[in-house]
Amino acid sequence: MSNNSSNTINSSVYKPRNPKTSRYYQCVSDHFEMLESVWEERYERQYGFWRPWIKNVIYRYLDCGDLHCGFARVKCKGCGHEYLLAFSCKRRHFCPSCHQKRVIEFGEWLCADVLKFVPHRQWVFSIPKRLRIYFMFDRKLLPKFSLCAWKVLSTYLKKSTSDDSSTPGAVIAVQTFGDFQNFNPHLHIIATDGCFSGDGVFQVGHPPNPKDLEELFRYEILKMLKKEGKITDAIIENMLSWHRSGFNIYCGPTIYPHDEDALENLARYIVRASFSQERMTYIPADQSPEGKAWVIYQSKDGTTTKTFHALDWLARLTTHIPNKNEQMVRYYGFYSNKSRGMRKKAENAEEVSSLIHTEQGRKQFRQNWARLIQKIYEVDPLTCPKCNDEMRIIAFIEQPLIIKKILKHLNLRETHNHDPPKKPAGEIRQIVYDDTYSQVPPFDYWSL
Numbered sequence: 001m002s003n004n005s006s007n008t009i010n011s012s013v014y015k016p017r018n019p020k021t022s023r024y025y026q027c028v029s030d031h032f033e034m035l036e037s038v039w040e041e042r043y044e045r046q047y048g049f050w051r052p053w054i055k056n057v058i059y060r061y062l063d064c065g066d067l068h069c070g071f072a073r074v075k076c077k078g079c080g081h082e083y084l085l086a087f088s089c090k091r092r093h094f095c096p097s098c099h100q101k102r103v104i105e106f107g108e109w110l111c112a113d114v115l116k117f118v119p120h121r122q123w124v125f126s127i128p129k130r131l132r133i134y135f136m137f138d139r140k141l142l143p144k145f146s147l148c149a150w151k152v153l154s155t156y157l158k159k160s161t162s163d164d165s166s167t168p169g170a171v172i173a174v175q176t177f178g179d180f181q182n183f184n185p186h187l188h189i190i191a192t193d194g195c196f197s198g199d200g201v202f203q204v205g206h207p208p209n210p211k212d213l214e215e216l217f218r219y220e221i222l223k224m225l226k227k228e229g230k231i232t233d234a235i236i237e238n239m240l241s242w243h244r245s246g247f248n249i250y251c252g253p254t255i256y257p258h259d260e261d262a263l264e265n266l267a268r269y270i271v272r273a274s275f276s277q278e279r280m281t282y283i284p285a286d287q288s289p290e291g292k293a294w295v296i297y298q299s300k301d302g303t304t305t306k307t308f309h310a311l312d313w314l315a316r317l318t319t320h321i322p323n324k325n326e327q328m329v330r331y332y333g334f335y336s337n338k339s340r341g342m343r344k345k346a347e348n349a350e351e352v353s354s355l356i357h358t359e360q361g362r363k364q365f366r367q368n369w370a371r372l373i374q375k376i377y378e379v380d381p382l383t384c385p386k387c388n389d390e391m392r393i394i395a396f397i398e399q400p401l402i403i404k405k406i407l408k409h410l411n412l413r414e415t416h417n418h419d420p421p422k423k424p425a426g427e428i429r430q431i432v433y434d435d436t437y438s439q440v441p442p443f444d445y446w447s448l
């Protein structure tokens with residue numbers, strides 16, 4: 001094979017990432033211990049109490065892509081070339097790599113298995129600054145936030161058709177972040193541009209006017225917050241007197257069924273990461289004239305930048321980490337879990353003319369790791385860089401002693417990893433290696 005053809009092969013080869021080289025990783029590694037120690041004094045009043053789950057997410061991220069925490073052996077069946085693929089943390093809104101895989105995966109699954117072949121629109125529901133703090137201090141309000149928007153939107157969409165018994169469908173994603181990581185809870189919604197009738201026929205509604213919904217949306221939010229004991233009648237009366245209510249609803253143009261790319265891009269957008277590494281510049285303390293660490297962050301449109309103390313920026317970022325098992329996306333109406341389950345149980349899902357047909361289920365999408373990586377990085381991680389033949393996973397290495405021996409033999413072992421989390425005196429730290437945090441699907445080594 002000529003050098004030119006060899007270069008052609010190697011130029012499109014997947015290279016496992018090294019998160020430790022990123023400025024973001026360095027920022028987290030430099031400041032995460034201090035963040036927890038000073039949280040109560042410096043940040044609790046502004047952002048609420050320290051959530052123990054945050055520490056779990058941070059430590060998982062610091063181990064993400066680290067060969068010392070376990071890896072898979074990937075080998076070419078043709079020439080025998082082999083490399084090690086580190087496990088990932090699969091943490092949301094904190095690990096850029098893992099969250100991006102979730103974004104790609106979600107977009108494909110939603111368009112294939114949930115959304116029907118009908119027109120859709122994007123809706124965005126937002127609330128005034130005065131009310132945002134209640135949602136930051138009490139994240140249990142976020143599902144109620146979604147429900148308020150659904151009540152208003154479903155009522156409006158039903159009234160836009162001639163059949164009051166019809167049902168719209170909506171997928172509602174909660175986003176808690178603003179342009180500069182400020183806490184700004186708002187909802188991104190993919191909703192049908194009309195309603196489904198009982199026989200599965202879809203009726204397109206009249207062109208919407210989002211201003212028609214704002215007053216009712218304000219009423220639902222204020223009523224909910226009063227019921228939860230967050231605000232009083234005096235606050236409600238004051239807010240009702242505002243010239244500008246601060247409540248805002250946006251409605252995008254129609255996305256037609258054949259525009260699959262636009263719909264999938266929107267599906268990705270509503271679950272996007274809370275920050276962008278490309279817009280972040282980290283200046284460590286030893287490189288700063290003031291002897292302090294800084295983060296410079298650029299606005300989405302690229303016209304504005306803000307400078308933060310690194311610890312302050314990291315504190316802001318942690319407010320967007322969801323709690324364990326906290327659902328940030330919900331499904332309503334025709335797209336609700338119950339409705340989809342009933343249609344599947346009745347085996348009449350195929351009778352709906354608007355159904356998007358798919359040969360793969362959700363689990364298959366989750367397990368197709370190689371295809372997702374190829375879509376993100378435009379290369380195939382299971383293509384051999386030496387002979388361009390197919391590679392396969394031949395083993396998972398999770399035992400600490402074996403990991404140590406292999407990395408030492410390959411001269412890949414580092415002795416200066418970050419310190420383990422500090423535990424109370426007398427408590428024994430137990431390291432549990434769990435393949436649910438692997439980048440690759442479950443694999444039966446003995447079946448090879």
